Each structure stands twice: as structure tokens, then as C-alpha cells.
Amino acid sequence: MGTFGARTFPRGDLTLMLRVLEHNVRRLRRRVEASIAGIPQPAAARALSWIRANHLPGGGIRVESGHRYAYPEVTGYLVPTLLAYGDEELASQLAEWLVCIQRPDGSFTDPDQGRSYAFDTGQVLCGLLSASDTIAGAEEAARRAADYLVATTIDEGRGGFPREYAGSDCPEAVHLYVLPPLLRAAARFDCTRYRDVAHRCAEYYLGQRDCLRLDDLTHFLAYQLEALIDLGYADRARDALAALAAMQREDGAVRGTGGTAGTDWVCTPGLAQLAICWYKLDMAEPADRAMSWLERHQESDGGFRGSYGRGARYKAGVEVSWAPKFFLDAHLLRVAAFFARHAQDFPGDVGAGDGRLAAIAGRVRPGDRVLEVGCGKGRFLKALTSTMRDATYFGVDPAPALLGAVPAGITTALGTLENIPHPDGAFDVVVAVEAIEHSVAPMRAVSEMLRVTAPGGWVVIIDKHRGAWGRMICPPWERWPDAAEMSERLRLDCDDVSSVSVSFDGHPASDGLMMAWSGRKRSRLSGAQWNDVLITPQLQHIHADEIRFNDFSEWGRTVVLQTQPGDRVLEIGSGTGKISLQLAQAGRDVTCFDASADSLAFTNRCAARVDLAVATVCGDATRALPFASGSFDCVWSSGLLEHFTTEERRAMLREWARVCRGQLISLVPNAASIAYRVGKMAQERDGVWPYGLETPLLSLRDDYEAAGLKVLREFSVGATHSLNFLGDRSLKRALGAIFRRLSREQLQDWNQGYLLVTVGAVPPARP
Known part of the structure; x- marks a missing residue:
């Protein structure tokens, strides 16, 4: 037996659960690896992987391969x-x-x-x-x-x-x-x-x-050169960098000790640093050659040894942590230099019949704020302004030379796909056209696009797909996204995800090279949408039988046990009203409050079938409630607060507390519930999650206290019910076996209930 807090739990059960989780992680990893088989990751992505792999738990980045410390x-x-x-x-x-x-x-x-x-x-x-x-x-x-x-x-x-x-x-x-x-x-x-x-x-x-001694180790020399450039002394660095460029071999190498004749080895971080300096002074040719040399000498795990070549004497036997750092810095400058150098080659217009433009235009509505990341010269935004003048357009790109060609009336900013210089939820439509292919971390770029998209807004990604890899000559860092992986990523945060082949630059959609993925960022469901999700033609009969024959859910019992016969009870966001009807059957004076008139009508029909009476009021739970202060002994909600921001939740709780003279109870999805979290993620990935934007919470204590409420208890219920979210049968069986062996007290200790229950008291009114 192991210990968990002050109580015990079966070690074998926990081991089984962890093994199942590990199995699923391995299966997902194999699936991803299989999808990219045969297409090596770009060098910058592998360098990032090396850094992550050499992050010491609880510390910094390892000094070098095999070193104990950060x-x-x-x-x-x-x-x-x-x-x-x-x-x-x-x-x-x-x-x-x-x-x-x-x-x-x-x-x-x-x-x-x-x-x-x-x-x-x-x-x-x-x-x-x-x-x-x-x-x-x-x-x-x-x-x-x-x-x-x-x-x-x-x-x-x-x-x-x-x-x-x-x-x-x-x-x-x-x-x-x-x-x-x-x-x-x-x-x-x-x-x-x-x-x-x-x-x-x-x-x-x-x-x-x-x-600035040219015969110093290039690593030390380049420290000085880059510093002088950044300090505003670029002229003092230029001659040395020109001399080093003249010494560079055709393969891109520079001797590890710069001007020292007879040295054949190369200092890896020093060469990457020289590339940085050359890029900063617009000396792209020697910088590009240096980057090519570095890519050819990168180790299979993404790292670089300190030096390479005959007689190498700078940490030649280990991979040093500062080499990938400088390579990554140089890579960003290389991409920017590439686009600046080829700025005149990029088109400034797009044909009216282009399928890429049609895929974007179909998502733009009057009044929308539209952002294109990796916008180049803004040709797609330019085309949109002529067809949808009532929208506002923004562009982000890492290349100033390209942004300088963006038409007037479009607001531009320097930025990258991974770092968009705009706040959360700022745009109604966010677009990337043949930009993701240049990202070292494409899924992180998608996450950044989603971050700046408002709930309910559209993300549109247009790019060549991995299945067509090899049909075009590309820069060394370019990689095309996998079609299935892109759709799966969008489904994690979006509804209505689609992917279609589109025409481009005179090529028909049947060419199959260019794809458009789009998804509507998940948002709160409206009252009508909730009615569609929750209520089916058969549900009225099911609920009536469950109420008549005393079939209580665990969370329904929780609410009943917090009240007394004769209490006035208000449910906010009552949905089907099942638990409120059970409260009425138990002698409570119940009022159901909901945004959907159809849902309230359903509740009344159910009430009539079981000869119960409840009051129903239609309204908005985020606004002032149509009740006098202190009208109810208990105010409660289930499955509502998780759809709102922290500020919105606290404002709602304050208003609910106003109409309450006793206890205020909230039930929200529990962020600690493994089964719920894994099941929700899987359903989102598969595009079948029906409940809109829903943020599980670990606690409502801070929200209650901010609303002036005193928290009496906080616990979770519905551990067994949480298994219903799981589609993975092996994990469902493993967790189910564990839950069945645990007592109620142990389940509470594990905090695996699907719903988090917070019970608070309204402080007495001041005289």
C-alpha cells in the first residue's frame, strides 16, 4: 500500500492506471511519428527538441550532453x-x-x-x-x-x-x-x-x-562583434566580419580560431554567432553558407558538438547547449533575410477566381476584424477590401520589406506566427496563407492564431499539405503540414472544422496540392443551442419516469441535502429542469430561470406529467435578476459558470448572492477529473464535443470570496459518471476498476468527481 495524504490507496490500481495512460501516450507518439516518416524535421525544429530534451527537471538547461547540472x-x-x-x-x-x-x-x-x-x-x-x-x-x-x-x-x-x-x-x-x-x-x-x-x-x-582579435576563438570573437552591433558600434564590427567572410571556405566553414593559419577545425557556436552578425549587417551570403554548414553537421538528436574537424579542441566530444541557442537565433534572421531578399519576387495581387481567396472571403462578414499572419505584401487582404469594405483589416509579417508594400488602410505590425503582437480574442477572422509551412513549430503557430481569435470567430489556414511533399523546390526550413494532424489540432479548439482542396495561381482544386482548413473557435452555446443539445423527443418521458420513481443523480442529492422542505429555491440555468422538479417533489418551493423559453416549456411539460408545479422565468443569467433582494433560501446552478470568464463569473455570483438569503451552490466540471479531461479532449479532437466552450475549474473559492461569499464546503461528485466521457475502453475499464474499489471518502481524497461542488453562505445584511 502507498499513501496519499493521510489515507491509503491500492498501489496496484494506480500502477494500472498509469500503465494505461502511458500506453495511450506511446500510441499517440507512434501515430505522429508515422505521419512524418520519410520527411526529416527542419534543423531548427530539431534544435528546439534538443533544448527541451536537455531541460533538467526542476532546473535550467544542461551545460552539455551528459553534464549533471544546469x-x-x-x-x-x-x-x-x-x-x-x-x-x-x-x-x-x-x-x-x-x-x-x-x-x-x-x-x-x-x-x-x-x-x-x-x-x-x-x-x-x-x-x-x-x-x-x-x-x-x-x-x-x-x-x-x-x-x-x-x-x-x-x-x-x-x-x-x-x-x-x-x-x-x-x-x-x-x-x-x-x-x-x-x-x-x-x-x-x-x-x-x-x-x-x-x-x-x-x-x-x-x-x-x-x-576584436581575429585569431581568438570565433565563439569569443562573435560575442564581441554582436555586442558592438547591438550597442550601435556596427562600423567597428564591419571590417572584422568582412575579413572573416573572406576567410570562409566554400562549404561555409570558418576556422575555429578565425585568423589562425593551419587550423582546420570549426567552432560550432562561433560559426552560428558569426551568421547572426552577418545577417544583422545584411551580409546574407556568408551567413547562409554558414547555416548550411551547420545543418550538415547537426547531430541526429538536434544538438551540435562544440567543434568539428581535424584537431578540434573546443568541446569536440560533447554537444554544448549554447550552440543550438545561437543556431535558432540565426535561423530567425535567415528567414527574415530570405523574404527581404526576395521581396520583389512575391506577387502583390491575387486573381478574383483564386480558391484561396474564396476560402477566406466566405468567412468574412460586415464589421469583422480580419487578421492575416505572414501576410507578405497583403495581397489577400487587398483583395478582400474591394469585396468586403465594411470589415477592418490587419496584417502581421516578420519581414519589414514586405510590410512596406502592404496597401494603405491595412494596419500592419512586425511579428511571427509564433508571436502575434495582438491581445487575446482580438479578431473575428484570422488567416494564414502559405505561412504555416515556414514555422518551426506549426502546431504552436496554430495555437497562437487561435489565441487572438475571438470565441465564435474563424481560423482559416491555407497551405500545401504533407502528402504532396516533393512536388516543389523549397527553402531548407520549409515543411508542409499534415492534413489530418491540422484538422485534429483545429478540432481541439474549434467546431465546424473542414478541409478542402482549393485552386491557386491558375492550378485547379483537383491538382490536390493546396488545402484550406477552417474552424470556428469554440464559444458559449446560446439558450437555443443548449435546448437542441439537451432535449430530445424521448427525454420528457425519461425524466418523468426518473422523477416519479425517485432516480436521483449524486449531484442532485447534493443540492437536495443542502435545503429543507418549504425552502424557496432558485435554479439559474435550469436546462431540462430535472433536478428542480425533484426538489419540488421533495417539498421545496422552486423557481427555474433559463435563457431558453423552449427549455422552460419542456420543464413545464415534465412538471405536468408528474403533477408538480414550479415557477419558470426566462432571462439572462449575466444580467440583473428580476427578483427582489433576499428572495430565496438557496440559489444554485449546475453546468453554467464554467462557460464564462473569471470577471463574468464573479459579477454573476455577486448578483446571485443579492437575491439569496441563505446558501449559494455552484456545480462546475472538475479540472482534476482525469476521466472527464481525457474524454473531453478526445471528443474535441474527434469533433464530437457538443457543449461549446467549457473551462473546467479546480476551485471556485477565489470567485466566491471575490463576490463576498463565505465558502462552507468544496468537494467533487460523480466519479463514476465521469467514465461516460471516455471513448477509450481500456482506460475506462482501468479507472472503473479503481473507482469501484475505493470508498466514498477515498474518492473524495482523489478528487475524481466529474463535478466540483462549491457551497457558500451569503453574509447577513448589515443593519
């Missing part, structure tokens, strides 16, 4: 990289870890000796600033790190930082790379001291003999 420095400057690729979850975990490991003086240490370094602290500062708007404590930690850096400098920066690398091959001038984060901190905190110290340090290092 590297604060690399973890720090990986945070903005991950955010740029839309991986907010991992970026947040890394930033939280960094906040936790900061030393009292504001510094951060190396991974081996626990010694504080200014360089390492500067790179962590970079990450903390990137996460400061979302991670608690990150902003204050960033301020403390900046204070530490400034306090550490010699004579307010006139002498740079203390010598930290004496006796090593690392030049002190790498401290230039600390200064861009310090300047960002100066802007963030409006601190002139930070800014002044940063510029003094830059001038100091530029005057030192060890600055």
Missing part, C-alpha cells in the same frame, strides 16, 4: 529565444528557476564552482528582462542583477569589469556581451546610471588590445 548563463539567454519561437511554457519554467537561484548580491554563478561572474549575470539579466512581464519576481530579480553588474564595474565602467578570465584563452572583451542587456535594463527601469556605465564599459573594451 547552466544559468545559457538558461538566461535561451529565454528570449524560446519566447521568439512561441515556447512560453519552457521559457517561463527557466525564468522561474533563474529567479530562485539568484544570489543575495544579485549575481548568478557558474555551473561548476558556484562562483559569481559578471558575464553569466549579464546573460541571465537578458532572460529575466524578457520574462519580466509574465513571471512573478523576474522584474525585481532583473533590477538586482543590473545593480550587481554596475556595482561590480571598476570606476563606474571606466575600467570595465574586474578581470575574470586571467590565465585563460578567453579575452576580457567578451564582457561587451554583458552591455546590451544592461542597456535594456536602463530602458526598462529608466536608469541613466545603467546606461552611462554600459557606454563607459564599451569605450574601455574598445580601447583594449584583446578586443
